[in-house]
Amino acid sequence: MNVELESILLKVSQSPDIDGGELDRASRLIINSVCEGLNITRAGIWLLGEHGDTIECQLLIDKGNDLDSESLILRRDDFPQYFAALDKERSIPAHDAMTDSATIEFAEVYLTPLGITSMLDVPIRHRGKMIGIICCENQSAQRQWHDDEIVFSSSLADLYGRAVSAKERADYQAQLLEMNQSLERKVEERTQALQAAQEKLIESEKMAALGNLVAGVAHEVNTPLGIALTSVSHCTEELKKTFRAFESETLSENQFREFVDSCSEGLHLAEQSLMRAGTLVQDFKRTAADQVSLEEEEIILNEYIEQVINPLKPMLRKEQVKLHLELTPNISITTCPGTIAQLLTNLLSNAQRHAFIGSDPSTTNTIIVTCDKTEKGVFIRVADNGVGIPVEFHKKVFEPFYTTAREQGGTGLGLPILYNLVTQKLNGEIDLVSSSNQGTEITVWIKLNPQE
16 A cells, blocks of 8 residues: 555544544545545445345535535345445445446446446445445546555445444443433432432321320320219219208218218329329320420430330330339430430330230230440430340341331331431430340430530
8 A cells, every 4th residue: 555545544543533433523534535545526435224225325425516415325126236246245346337247237327427437335344244335436537446545445444334333332321321310310319209208207107106105195094084083073972962961950970070081082082193194194295295396405314214104104004014114313414305205205116016026925025214324325225025136137127117017017117217316316326135035125325415
């Protein structure tokens, strides 16, 4: 190959247009270089159809007629000899296009009208498969295509194949980028939807816990109120009976003393029952209000725990669970009482729901609540003697929606809510000690000073 053709070929191969992914720019560079190297004015790129029955012009540059695009489709049925030559997937150097067996079919419809005397078609290959040709057309005197010109044209055809690969890579990258962006949007949308759903479920879990409180408190309040009502009714009847005896002047001193003693006992019982109901309602109001409050204040921990647990006792009694309190007195702590109330409610509700399913019926179901102060900080511990949690599930129980009691209505949010409360709102730690048939012990550590 002469130096001039080698120089053109080197320039094209080094051009960023070949590997830039812009196939149109690469196509024009290659065709213009064909025209320059072969000293012709007309050349084009033709691509085979899917089944090889057609070949379509993708780009045609005709400098003599100032034409740089032309839509042409050739069909195998119309030009069988030409397509037979293409099937060999070799270069077609038609020195005399009017008489060459491969191009003679174009004589009347194409060659004569355009003044084409010689044609050189070189195959374009991509991934080893012929996908089309570069067609070089000479419109001056007939010429003999030399070997170095055929090699030059074939090399440019190979560069077109390289440009097609670059276009595919660019398309794949664009598709991948679009897919990634779409995936990121979907992930973000799903994450937002999941967070919203999780917040609703957490709120539902909180309301379910409060619902249990309400049911338990309502049942517990009814008992002292019933006793008080009965006592007051008894006193009323005794008063009427005594008044009738007084009016009839049959009231004896002994009867009067019996009336006073009976009414005193009844009113005392009513007073105690009403005070018990009042305390229960007050504790429930404080617990319910604290669970929606985020304000910090100083509390005496053991006293506050008793206030929170008092409304929960009916719920535990209903399930025949014995509750023991081992609370160290006078532990002062500045914290968010609502969070303490919520974590205690979650811990006791979780234990009541899950700890004793399938436990030995001969064993008394027991929950022990402890609070104390150590060098590490203040801790609240809730321990039960239930069925326990196998060691392999210790990490999973703090994952949202993991539950082994979904058929019993479990949501798998009790312990995850607890974990978030402790780590995010209390800036504390949580320890789990449990194994199969050995009960469960959950310890929440709270710093004395939330600013530490």
